[in-house]
Amino acid sequence: xGITILLLxxxxxxxxxxxxxxxxxxxxxxxxxxSIVRLDRFDVARVGHTYKITEHQYVIRFIPSTxxxxxxxxxxxxxxxxxxxxxxxxxxxxxxxxxxxxxxxxEIKSVQGSDxxxxxxxxxxxxxxxxxxxxxxxxSLWDEAASAFxxxxxxxxxxQSVMLVTTVNPKLFGGNLYLNSTQGTRFFFDxxxxxxxxxxxxxxxxxxxxxxxxxTLERVKKKELxxxxxxxxxxxxxxxxxxxxxxxxxxxxxxxIQENGWFFVSCTGxxxxxxxxxxxxDCSRCATSDVTGVVRFRVELAVDDGKDSTTFVVFDKEMNxxxxxxxxxxxxxxxxxxxxxxxxxxxxxxSGKEFVFQIRVTPFNFTPNHxxxxxxxxxxxxxxxxxNSGVDTGLEASSSGPSVLGxxxxxxxxxxxxxxxxxxxxxxxxxxx
Numbered sequence: 001x002g003i004t005i006l007l008l009x010x011x012x013x014x015x016x017x018x019x020x021x022x023x024x025x026x027x028x029x030x031x032x033x034x035s036i037v038r039l040d041r042f043d044v045a046r047v048g049h050t051y052k053i054t055e056h057q058y059v060i061r062f063i064p065s066t067x068x069x070x071x072x073x074x075x076x077x078x079x080x081x082x083x084x085x086x087x088x089x090x091x092x093x094x095x096x097x098x099x100x101x102x103x104x105x106x107e108i109k110s111v112q113g114s115d116x117x118x119x120x121x122x123x124x125x126x127x128x129x130x131x132x133x134x135x136x137x138x139x140s141l142w143d144e145a146a147s148a149f150x151x152x153x154x155x156x157x158x159x160q161s162v163m164l165v166t167t168v169n170p171k172l173f174g175g176n177l178y179l180n181s182t183q184g185t186r187f188f189f190d191x192x193x194x195x196x197x198x199x200x201x202x203x204x205x206x207x208x209x210x211x212x213x214x215x216t217l218e219r220v221k222k223k224e225l226x227x228x229x230x231x232x233x234x235x236x237x238x239x240x241x242x243x244x245x246x247x248x249x250x251x252x253x254x255x256x257i258q259e260n261g262w263f264f265v266s267c268t269g270x271x272x273x274x275x276x277x278x279x280x281x282d283c284s285r286c287a288t289s290d291v292t293g294v295v296r297f298r299v300e301l302a303v304d305d306g307k308d309s310t311t312f313v314v315f316d317k318e319m320n321x322x323x324x325x326x327x328x329x330x331x332x333x334x335x336x337x338x339x340x341x342x343x344x345x346x347x348x349x350x351s352g353k354e355f356v357f358q359i360r361v362t363p364f365n366f367t368p369n370h371x372x373x374x375x376x377x378x379x380x381x382x383x384x385x386x387x388n389s390g391v392d393t394g395l396e397a398s399s400s401g402p403s404v405l406g407x408x409x410x411x412x413x414x415x416x417x418x419x420x421x422x423x424x425x426x427x428x429x430x431x432x433x
Contacts, residue, residue, distance in 0.1 A: 005031060014056065015059065016053055020061075039066070053101050085164070088132050091170045107129065109130055112214040121150060124142055138176070144183060162200055165188075166184060167185050248358055249359050252354045281293050296316040314375045315374070322378055323347065
């Protein structure tokens with residue numbers, strides 16, 4: 001949509017500026033971090049109600065006549081940084097509201113991700129953070145932020161564990177607070193920054209300790225064939241919510257769970273589920289009224305391996321391969337039938353068939369109210385998997401801490417504690433993302 005910049009003056013006042021996309025290339029060469037510029041002929045508008053990055057109530061908007069001139073001589077002395085730091089209680093209030101993208105000061109306790117030594121990798125990195133004494137949260141780094149953090153891990157000193165992170169999006173999930181990176185996320189380790197010095201003083205003057213890094217690259221490459229009970233054991237015995245692993249599980253499909261529907265409408269830009277507001281659908285991530293939706297599969301499969309049962313969630317790509325049908329076409333059939341809710345025959349025909357499911361276990365599976373596993377790929381049960389021999393299961397790596405999931409998944413479904421039952425009160429809800 002454009003370029004957002006932070007502007008700081010000699011009075012230590014900070015405001016953000018916005019350059020629309022159609023004028024971005026004209027001003028891009030003038031934008032250099034740390035440069036002191038004279039800015040004139042701009043427009044001033046009130047800040048929107050969402051995704052604020054400063055506490056200022058106004059924003060500087062660049063218009064065609066706006067000029068940016070770098071001050072080469074007699075430049076005023078201006079600080080390089082100013083932060084909008086929020087504490088734990090404030091982050092909880094801001095979570096899921098999209099009102100602010102605040103900054104946080106924290107100490108790194110552990111890092112987990114795939115291919116952590118590869119600075120060009122952009123896959124997610126999960127960081128466990130001490131944000132207050134005896135209070136930890138998890139931060140998910142994506143795309144550019146994940147790549148930048150990998151670079152810091154490769155070049156930095158692990159004893160420098162206290163950092164200030166900017167522009168995070170706080171979310172509450174399963175009762176836990178998570179901090180998600182944005183395109184504006186940056187990392188600061190300079191102990192002379194007053195916010196970092198204050199944090200170090202608040203948690204005690206003990207020397208910072210090296211944090212652990214768990215690289216899941218090899219675990220992802222070497223997938224183990226395990227039972228549903230093994231999946232449950234892996235989660236139950238893991239007291240680190242950053243545990244992440246890939247497994248293969250051979251199971252038979254018992255049926256399709258219909259409480260949450262079998263499809264959802266997602267944003268074509270970010271693939272996030274669109275939310276219904278009145279008579280229209282909006283994307284909370286793209287924050288624009290010009291949203292185009294597409295129908296995608298989200299199917300909850302009840303599966304059984306002969307000893308235990310659970311729910312596997314399969315999304316669009318794998319369901320397209322499995323059914324040889326597109327969700328949009330099947331949804332049109334539902335509309336042509338007068339909107340009557342039904343299960344397409346291609347989904348009904350999956351019952352009784354056996355497949356090998358590749359399951360990615362992530363921190364999402366460690367939330368107290370979550371009892372489903374997301375399927376990465378599906379293959380025919382008759383296919384052989386040569387990588388299964390001579391590889392550790394990954395179960396030995398899990399610690400013997402307190403149980404996260406205290407009951408068997410099969411017992412949970414029998415007792416009616418599955419989250420999907422919540423949707424049974426209304427005949428069906430669309431799929432969740």
